[in-house]
Amino acid sequence: MDLDLDKLKERQKRIRNFSIVAHIDHGKSTIADRILERTKTVSKREMKAQILDDMDLERERGITIKLNAVELEYEAKDGKTYIFHLIDTPGHVDFSYEVSRSLAACEGALLVVDAAQGVEAQTLANAYLAIDNDLEIVPVINKIDLPSAEPDKVKEEIEEMIGIEADSSILMSAKTGIGVDELLERIVSDVPAPEGDLDKPLKALIFDSVYDSYRGVVLDVRVREGVVKVGDTIELMSNKKTFEVTEVGVMSPKAVKRDYLMAGDVGYITAAIKTVKDTQVGDTVTLANNPTDEPLTGYRKSTPMVYAGLYPVDNAKYEDLHEALDKLQLNDAALEYEPETSQALGFGFRVGFLGLLHMDVVQERLERDFNLELITTSPSVDYHVTTTDGTEVIVDNPAELPDASEIKEIREPFVRAEIMVPEDFVGPVMELCQHKRGEFVTMDYLDKYRVNVVYKLPLLEIIFDFFDDLKSSTKGYASLDYDVEDYEPSELVKMDILLNGEPIDALSFIVHKDFAQKRGRDIVAKLKEVIPRQMFEIPIQAAVGNKIVARSNVKAYRKDVTAKLYGGDRTRRDKLLNKQKEGKKRMKEIGKVSVPQEAFMAVLNLNRGNEDSK
Numbered sequence: 001m002d003l004d005l006d007k008l009k010e011r012q013k014r015i016r017n018f019s020i021v022a023h024i025d026h027g028k029s030t031i032a033d034r035i036l037e038r039t040k041t042v043s044k045r046e047m048k049a050q051i052l053d054d055m056d057l058e059r060e061r062g063i064t065i066k067l068n069a070v071e072l073e074y075e076a077k078d079g080k081t082y083i084f085h086l087i088d089t090p091g092h093v094d095f096s097y098e099v100s101r102s103l104a105a106c107e108g109a110l111l112v113v114d115a116a117q118g119v120e121a122q123t124l125a126n127a128y129l130a131i132d133n134d135l136e137i138v139p140v141i142n143k144i145d146l147p148s149a150e151p152d153k154v155k156e157e158i159e160e161m162i163g164i165e166a167d168s169s170i171l172m173s174a175k176t177g178i179g180v181d182e183l184l185e186r187i188v189s190d191v192p193a194p195e196g197d198l199d200k201p202l203k204a205l206i207f208d209s210v211y212d213s214y215r216g217v218v219l220d221v222r223v224r225e226g227v228v229k230v231g232d233t234i235e236l237m238s239n240k241k242t243f244e245v246t247e248v249g250v251m252s253p254k255a256v257k258r259d260y261l262m263a264g265d266v267g268y269i270t271a272a273i274k275t276v277k278d279t280q281v282g283d284t285v286t287l288a289n290n291p292t293d294e295p296l297t298g299y300r301k302s303t304p305m306v307y308a309g310l311y312p313v314d315n316a317k318y319e320d321l322h323e324a325l326d327k328l329q330l331n332d333a334a335l336e337y338e339p340e341t342s343q344a345l346g347f348g349f350r351v352g353f354l355g356l357l358h359m360d361v362v363q364e365r366l367e368r369d370f371n372l373e374l375i376t377t378s379p380s381v382d383y384h385v386t387t388t389d390g391t392e393v394i395v396d397n398p399a400e401l402p403d404a405s406e407i408k409e410i411r412e413p414f415v416r417a418e419i420m421v422p423e424d425f426v427g428p429v430m431e432l433c434q435h436k437r438g439e440f441v442t443m444d445y446l447d448k449y450r451v452n453v454v455y456k457l458p459l460l461e462i463i464f465d466f467f468d469d470l471k472s473s474t475k476g477y478a479s480l481d482y483d484v485e486d487y488e489p490s491e492l493v494k495m496d497i498l499l500n501g502e503p504i505d506a507l508s509f510i511v512h513k514d515f516a517q518k519r520g521r522d523i524v525a526k527l528k529e530v531i532p533r534q535m536f537e538i539p540i541q542a543a544v545g546n547k548i549v550a551r552s553n554v555k556a557y558r559k560d561v562t563a564k565l566y567g568g569d570r571t572r573r574d575k576l577l578n579k580q581k582e583g584k585k586r587m588k589e590i591g592k593v594s595v596p597q598e599a600f601m602a603v604l605n606l607n608r609g610n611e612d613s614k
């Protein structure tokens with residue numbers, strides 16, 4: 001097929017690639033919906049609420065996890081039809097790496113700020129990512145329909161805190177539709193058209209990929225230079241593997257086939273790629289017979305910060321879990337895993353996550369989409385350990401921590417946490433941070449009312465319930481952003497948990513020496529609650545080294561639990577039986593003891609484990 005380059009150049013001028021970035025809940029998805037609706041990309045009837053958040057899980061949780069690229073056509077006031085590629089981005093702090101991925105595919109970003117909430121931590125973090133990517137930023141002040149909206153104040157905040165001109169911000173209500181027309185026109189006028197030579201060799205960035213059981217791996221790409229067509233042989237530059245292109249197209253929002261994708265386009269390529277490991281997000285695609293000389297620079301790769309063991313309840317499902325992780329990783333570049341074995345749980349994987357939310361989402365996907373029943377062990381961070389003979393080891397599984405007598409020093413990851421909060425709540429925030437072993441760094445007034453409090457905190461303390469505690473101690477007003485800064489020595493110890501006199505490797509965890517006693521007592525109490533009675537008494541002990549810090553017993557099973565309940569109440573009885581059945585599914589037989597999934601997560605649910613422990 002011969003392409004008319006002049007026509008393509010003309011088309012390129014009418015392309016606008018942009019993302020929407022915002023703090024969580026400021027209205028990104030609702031704005032995306034309005035844009036789709038106004039450009040008639042989907043009919044009202046087809047339109048489900050929040051169409052871009054197409055995964056059930058996202059809809060249930062109400063957060064955007066995966067990014068999606070959609071092509072829309074917009075007929076502008078100048079009479080021309082523009083091609084928009086809207087790339088949705090997640091807003092949660094766990095997913096900022098996906099934001100930087102999608103920004104690498106754009107020329108512009110709509111920076112959405114809630115007119116009542118103002119600039120928050122993730123607004124700043126995302127705005128800086130956009131600035132770093134040299135994107136044109138179009139500020140949008142959303143929710144101006146709210147009685148508490150203060151658009152003028154928000155404009156000032158944007159100028160003062162982000163340092164971009166905000167006088168011309170679009171005032172919008174995604175709810176009522178005010179401002180949508182202006183927004184569309186401003187995308188045309190403010191977001192630059194993509195550049196990139198059409199007659200150069202193909203250079204396309206893989207910014208996402210999805211596994212499809214019929215078509216194989218589907219690559220989401222942003223073409224930077226050249227053109228790619230069906231029948232071309234593409235080469236993945238990182239591993240030099242070649243594939244014949246079977247289909248190219250765009251999402252609109254369903255897949256629509258095209259004859260070609262050209263410089264400036266955001267779309268997908270399929271090439272009967274069967275092995276998920278062959279494709280790497282961030283890699284450059286070129287043509288095998290006419291390759292480009294230099295790959296594109298990828299983007300900041302995300303590194304996992306939280307690690308946990310994932311084990312199939314049924315040991316025979318190990319290979320299924322392996323396959324499921326392979327497939328999931330394709331949609332989730334941040335996911336890392338390697339096989340591990342546990343004496344208690346058998347064969348499984350040690351999996352690295354970006355944060356607890358990410359861990360939750362992965363676990364749910366594995367269970368729901370791949371029909372697996374899993375036991376997840378309590379999350380851990382990675383420790384840098386120096387042993388007495390001078391060896392350095394990285395330990396992300398508490399069970400693998402060397403014996404205390406062999407450890408010279410343990411260093412744990414510390415984060416710089418920036419917490420934005422109205423001044424009235426500075427007291428409670430500081431108190432919370434102190435509780436979590438925080439070290440005060442600095443505090444600045446952002447404007448008359450708001451303060452940015454900076455603390456250095458151990459990541460270990462942040463990943464547990466810090467965010468929830470922060471929200472509850474500030475009535476939801478605080479926002480948090482953090483980055484791992486360095487590893488520093490801490491007085492950490494390993495807590496072993498013994499059931500029936502046997503140490504259970506999958507239940508051990510690492511804790512600061514000062515919190516050990518209290519955590520030990522709390523965990524024993526919690527385990528006593530969640531481990532069901534059996535025919536014999538089960539002693540539970542928490543130990544640091546040889547020292548038992550807490551103990552308790554699960555009493556032997558006496559009679560049918562349902563016997564106590566009102567004989568006549570069928571529903572109540574059925575409920576209980578069902579619940580027992582549910583619980584049983586998730587039991588893991590360890591020695592003679594049945595241990596439920598809850599037990600492995602007990603350390604997460606110690607009701608503010610650190611409180612009063614100092």
Ligand SMILES: Nc1nc2c(ncn2[C@@H]2O[C@H](COP(=O)(O)OP(=O)(O)OP(=O)(O)O)[C@@H](O)[C@H]2O)c(=O)[nH]1
Binds near residue numbers: 090
């Ligand atoms: N009053 C009012 N509510 C709005 C407006 N825009 C969005 N909302 C509401 O604000 C909430 C958050 O909106 P979303 O669009 O889900 O926010 P988001 O930024 O996409 O959130 P994440 O996907 O979780 O990052 C929802 O309950 C919306 O209905 C608006 O203009 N006015």
